[in-house]
Every structure is written in structure tokens, then in C-alpha cells.
Amino acid sequence: MSSDLLRSFDGLIKEMGYRNRSEAIRDLIRERLVQQEWQLANKETVGSITLVYSHDIGELAEVLTALQHKYHKYVLSTMHIHLDKHNCLEVLVVKGKGKEIKRIADRLLSTKGVKHGKLTTTTTGRRIP
Amino acid sequence: MSSDLLRSFDGLIKEMGYRNRSEAIRDLIRERLVQQEWQLANKETVGSITLVYSHDIGELAEVLTALQHKYHKYVLSTMHIHLDKHNCLEVLVVKGKGKEIKRIADRLLSTKGVKHGKLTTTTTGRRIP
Amino acid sequence: MSSDLLRSFDGLIKEMGYRNRSEAIRDLIRERLVQQEWQLANKETVGSITLVYSHDIGELAEVLTALQHKYHKYVLSTMHIHLDKHNCLEVLVVKGKGKEIKRIADRLLSTKGVKHGKLTTTTTGRRIP
Amino acid sequence: MSSDLLRSFDGLIKEMGYRNRSEAIRDLIRERLVQQEWQLANKETVGSITLVYSHDIGELAEVLTALQHKYHKYVLSTMHIHLDKHNCLEVLVVKGKGKEIKRIADRLLSTKGVKHGKLTTTTTGRRIP
Numbered sequence: 122m123s124s125d126l127l128r129s130f131d132g133l134i135k136e137m138g139y140r141n142r143s144e145a146i147r148d149l150i151r152e153r154l155v156q157q158e159w160q161l162a163n164k165e166t167v168g169s170i171t172l173v174y175s176h177d178i179g180e181l182a183e184v185l186t187a188l189q190h191k192y193h194k195y196v197l198s199t200m201h202i203h204l205d206k207h208n209c210l211e212v213l214v215v216k217g218k219g220k221e222i223k224r225i226a227d228r229l230l231s232t233k234g235v236k237h238g239k240l241t242t243t244t245t246g247r248r249i250p
Numbered sequence: 251m252s253s254d255l256l257r258s259f260d261g262l263i264k265e266m267g268y269r270n271r272s273e274a275i276r277d278l279i280r281e282r283l284v285q286q287e288w289q290l291a292n293k294e295t296v297g298s299i300t301l302v303y304s305h306d307i308g309e310l311a312e313v314l315t316a317l318q319h320k321y322h323k324y325v326l327s328t329m330h331i332h333l334d335k336h337n338c339l340e341v342l343v344v345k346g347k348g349k350e351i352k353r354i355a356d357r358l359l360s361t362k363g364v365k366h367g368k369l370t371t372t373t374t375g376r377r378i379p
Numbered sequence: 380m381s382s383d384l385l386r387s388f389d390g391l392i393k394e395m396g397y398r399n400r401s402e403a404i405r406d407l408i409r410e411r412l413v414q415q416e417w418q419l420a421n422k423e424t425v426g427s428i429t430l431v432y433s434h435d436i437g438e439l440a441e442v443l444t445a446l447q448h449k450y451h452k453y454v455l456s457t458m459h460i461h462l463d464k465h466n467c468l469e470v471l472v473v474k475g476k477g478k479e480i481k482r483i484a485d486r487l488l489s490t491k492g493v494k495h496g497k498l499t500t501t502t503t504g505r506r507i508p
Numbered sequence: 509m510s511s512d513l514l515r516s517f518d519g520l521i522k523e524m525g526y527r528n529r530s531e532a533i534r535d536l537i538r539e540r541l542v543q544q545e546w547q548l549a550n551k552e553t554v555g556s557i558t559l560v561y562s563h564d565i566g567e568l569a570e571v572l573t574a575l576q577h578k579y580h581k582y583v584l585s586t587m588h589i590h591l592d593k594h595n596c597l598e599v600l601v602v603k604g605k606g607k608e609i610k611r612i613a614d615r616l617l618s619t620k621g622v623k624h625g626k627l628t629t630t631t632t633g634r635r636i637p
Contacts, residue, residue: 122533122534125637126534126537126538126541126636126637129541129636129637133540136356137356137360138356138357138360146533146536147509147513149536149537150536151513152366153517153520153536154516154517154520157520167302169298169341169370171298171370171372173296173372173373173374173375174375197331197333198329198331199329200328200329200341200343202326204296204345204374204375205374205375208374208376210326210343210372210375212329212341214331214339216333227265227267228266228267231267231277232267233273236280236373236375237372237373239370239371239372241298241300241368243302243366243367244365244366245302245334245337246303246333246336246339246365247334247337249365249366249513249516250365250513250516251401252508255405255507255508258412258506258507259408259411259412262411262415275380275408276380276384278404278407278408279384279385279388279404282391283384377387378384392618395615395618396614396618397618398620406622413624425591427599429556429628429630431554431631431636432633455589455591456587456589458585458586458587458599462554462632463633463634466632466634468554468556468584468630470599472589472597472599485523485524486525488524489521489524489525489526489532489535491531493535494538494631494633494636495542495630495631496630497628499558499628501558501560501597501625502624503592504560504561505592507623507624
């Protein structure tokens, strides 16, 4: 591998906090493998769903809770944070096939009153050494 | 707006679970505003950091805990899940300026033993009606 | 729709150069429809593939040309630019099913000597009014 | 590096068409460096802008041409393709500082009648060995 390329890379990863180059390369490889895990929509995988919403909207919390119960088989855990007087943040960790997780995220994100939401695609860790 | 465009959009959002078109359009607008919030690196905002790691690696949990204490001013809350005998998932919700949150995420993701990690950029909700 | 939300959006889109709000909303909707077009991997669609490479590497240009001929059914057109004495940029516009276009992009991007490459997913325009 | 990780990676990259592992790792590193090149908004870099639009809309072609002349210092080359009777695709290759290229892309994408547009961030190749 050209020494120029490695020098540039070393500069970048030092800034990010990596102690050595091989850990940084391992992470690039793992990230690529997780991407593939999600493209193969039928493998079991894990996602976290982050929602920001206002609890001023009466029934929203109830609707979100009902949805989580409907999908309780998939939802491993949730965390709720009061950002300020009006705004809440909720994170759900969800396990299932990629397309099932995406479907649950769609349902939650499309609920009226959810200001912002995102599905973060991660991994069970089992196929990622 | 052309009726063809709206018809295609209605098909898509029905599948996602939206009850009506204006909520779906509101969400597209909000998503765009959150993106901008993060481009202006000096506004206070919120992110969630998702980490998957193996707790077989002795000191990793300690290192991650130490990092979270170092940045305790920013970390609002964390959640920990045992995915299986070897793999853990941890979500941190972090509040601060965009570039500070990115820095904390870089530090956590570059820690040796973290298999996969991602920063999800969301919002305080305050500037997103 | 809340006037706060629209005011924030109007500020953003003015900066981007939009003359009016409905054109900006149309574009958000279209972008969402194009994303869906690519998720349904079996619809005919269009992508552009951007490659940067050094022509110092003897056989690279030949390999790239051979690949383009192999996939000539899909490649609508290409453009070549001499960035400097060493570096070239090439853009190919490719039409086919999403998964076929991805396959061609993979082949081109993985060719030895290609420094950087990316598939940009766009549309035939036919299903996007 | 763990042999499990390398075995999974080898499977993936073989599918993508890579001949050997080091070329694939080089590409992961280069991709990361190009990302950084764009985060440092003041370095000279290169982007390609892909636009799909209908030429039924009278003045659109003129407006796009006028914009390209306004920014002629940055536009290295353009390519135009007739996708069908109604739809055109145009690719512009643009060189400049990251924020200048983004500004030009914003102007083009926000032009009325452009159905879909995207900025693809690539590189001059000079700092990417």
C-alpha cells in the first residue's frame, strides 16, 4: 500500500482518536459488512429508532405506546428523555429482519406529532467479528 | 401541484402509515430543517450514539464508562442492552453543539473493541415546530 | 400547517435559490419518490457513475473501456475529463434495473487504480411528474 | 486482524469484483479521505451534478444554460442525454471549494422544472494517492 495513502489516513484517524491503524481499518471493514447485512433484507439484525416529539399533543404518547406493544416481539428496550418542557426524545432498540425493522420505523416516524425520527441500522454483532 | 405527483406521493405515504398528506409533507420539511441545524455547526442540537461491542474484551466497558464521564456535561442518558452472551448494545443521547457531539462520537466509535457505532443526528425539537 | 414551520422552511429555501415554497415542496416529494424507485429493485431507472483515476496506471483505461463495452446495453453515454497531468474523471450514465446498475457500478469501482467512485441514483423521469 | 473478519470481508469484496483484499482496503481508506476533503470546506475539490428535467418546460434549458455560464469558472464540462421524448439528463463536472460547489448545486437543483438533482462529492485526485 502506498506510503502517501497511509500517511494521509494516519493523520485522519489520529484526529478521530484511533490508537493504531489496524483498528481503524477493522472498523472500515466492519462498517461495510453491516451495510451488507442490511441489504440482505432477510438476515436478523438490529436497529435503533430515535424519535423527537412534543408531549403537548394529547394522544401521541398513547399511540406510540400502543405501537410499541403491537411490535413488542421486536422491541428489545426503550429509553425516554425529557428534553425540555415540551419536547421528548425516545430511543427504541429493535431486533428482527431488516424489512420488519424498517416497517416498524415507518409506522413510528409517520405518527402525527413526531417531529423527527430516524432509523439507525446497526447489527447483532454475531456476524461481525 | 400536479395531480400525478400527488397521486404517486399518496401511494408511498399510505404504505408508510401516514394518515394524511399534510403530515407527510410536514415531516419532509422538518427533516430538511434538522439537516440544516447540523450544517450550522454552532447551534445546540441532539444526537444519539449507538454502539455494539463485545464485553469479552476486558477493559472496554471501563474505557467507555470513563469516556462518558469525561463528557458527562453532554451525555443526557444512556441505555445498555445485552444482545447475547458476547454482544452488548449501548445508546447514548448527547446534547451540545454539532461539532462537539461529532467529536464525542468519534472518540467512542474509535475505541478498540467497538464493533459498530453510529451517530444519529436529531434535534432538540425547539426550533422544529 | 403551522406558520412557524413554514417560516423556518422559507428561510432555508430562499438561501438555496427557490423562488417559491411549492416548488421546494415538490422537490422534497420527488426526491422521496426517486428513493422509492431504487428500493423497488426491479423498476427501470437511471444512475450516473463518477470515477476518478490516474491514467499513469497502464492498463486501467483499457480495462474500463472493456467493462463499458461488456455493459454497452446499459451505458447511455460517457464523458471524460482530464483533471490534471495524472488524474482523469469519467462519468457514465447508465439505464437499467436498480440491481443491474448497482452491479455495473460495483465492477467499475472495484477496478484496480480507480481512486474514487460513486453511483448516483437518479431517475428516468417517467414516473416523476 | 481476526481471520473471521477477513473471511467475511473476502466474501463481500469478491462479489463486488475486487481481485484482492488490499485494493478493497485501499478503496475504503480513499473513500474516507474524500469524505474528509469535503468536510474541510476550503480545499479545492470536484463534484458532479446530475439533473433530470423535462424540456417541455419552455425556458428551463435557457435558465440552466445561463446558470452554467454564470458559474463557468467552475464548470469543467457538461454532458446532455435525451432520456425520452420529454426527459433530459444533464451531468456537470464542477471544480472549486466545497462550499462553492454546494452553492452551485443548490442553484441548479432549485430551478423550477428540474425533477431530480444530486450533487456527487468526489475529488481532484491530487491528495488521494
